[in-house]
């Protein structure tokens with residue numbers, strides 16, 4: 001088989017790595033890929049957002065399957081465009097991707113389906129939003145409605161901070177049109193968990209539970225990022241809690257999408273807050289998480305290709321789906337200045353001979369063979385082991401051998417899980 005993977009992050013490298021293990025896979029293309037994906041296949045110089053270019057390329061090359069990594073092309077309707085020219089693709093169409101593209105659409109769907117989520121109100125008028133904020137308890141969460149690369153969420157500790165957030169989102173439009181309307185919602189306390197279901201619109205399978213680390217610095221301090229590390233499975237999600245999540249969140253949402261007439265095939269990634277009142281939805285994503293994918297795929301026993309094809313061909317109900325035992329943990333190595341203003345261009349040392357689970361994100365290979373930093377998140381060093389402690393040791397060992405100027409990474413990935421009391425204690 002021949003496959004095109006759209007995207008250029010650690011997620012896409014991990015997808016490519018998993019597929020490259022499969023003898024049935026004869027050719028992998030990446031658009032646009034990175035220095036890591038170039039070693040697994042061929043990088044095609046088309047950005048993930050060049051819909052017309054990607055469709056034209058697919059019409060010429062006729063890949064057997066396209067796997068769309070990031071949300072932007074999914075939300076723009078790349079999968080619909082490919083379907084229109086007879087090229088099968090993994091991921092929801094534009095209608096389904098609204099689950100990620102519009103927080104307001106999702107809130108409404110959740111409300112109708114009775115799925116637990118933070119209470120919220122929507123505003124398009126700044127004065128009305130401000131008046132509402134004046135009557136609330138703090139902290140309070142202010143969200144731009146549209147896509148804002150994970151940065152459109154502000155947790156305000158006071159009315160003054162809420163006001164400043166409204167000014168930035170609604171007046172200065174720092175997130176562009178994503179801020180035409182805002183959602184103001186109650187602050188939910190607790191730990192977060194990432195739940196990935198892969199669904200064909202009727203049936204689904206669950207990937208291991210995972211936990212991301214969104215803040216730039218240890219102890220969850222500093223600004224939000226795309227994710228600085230992850231591990232799976234997340235011991236905070238007990239089997240019992242997972243059963244509750246399936247029953248109160250995953251199944252009702254798949255049902256609600258179907259009831260809305262949406263043909264949702266792909267990843268349904270629920271970002272949850274595990275509150276004292278039970279699991280509640282923070283957000284939905286219509287794609288694999290990054291860096292979660294880097295820890296989920298090494299734990300699949302079923303070949304990824306089988307899962308992708310069963311999804312696209314609507315036969316997940318007949319798929320024999322199995323996970324490996326053990327744990328995986330990934331540590332993101334980021335550029336200096338990330339997330340605000342990443343500094344790029346530095347040469348990366350220590351790559352030759354590195355683990356195949358050192359997934360590349362913001363890396364570029366020059367004509368002379370040197371690999372340099374070209375993005376905020378640079379590499380994801382992934383360890384796999386019989387337990388989380390072993391996986392963690394391995395991930396940090398891989399990370400320590402990689403050097404570039406200004407390299408930053410968190411030292412506490414997985415710490416929350418290791419600090420938990422043992423099960424049954």
Ligand code: AMP
Nearest residue numbers: 118141150153185186187188271282283
């Ligand atoms: P989102 O893009 O909606 O996932 O939000 C990004 C991050 O903001 C989440 O991962 C949480 O850490 C935080 N967050 C979002 N909504 C809430 C909420 N209602 N209560 C507490 N934290 C939140």
Ligand code: GLY
Nearest residue numbers: 212227289290291
């Ligand atoms: N890990 C967060 C995300 O992929 O959105």
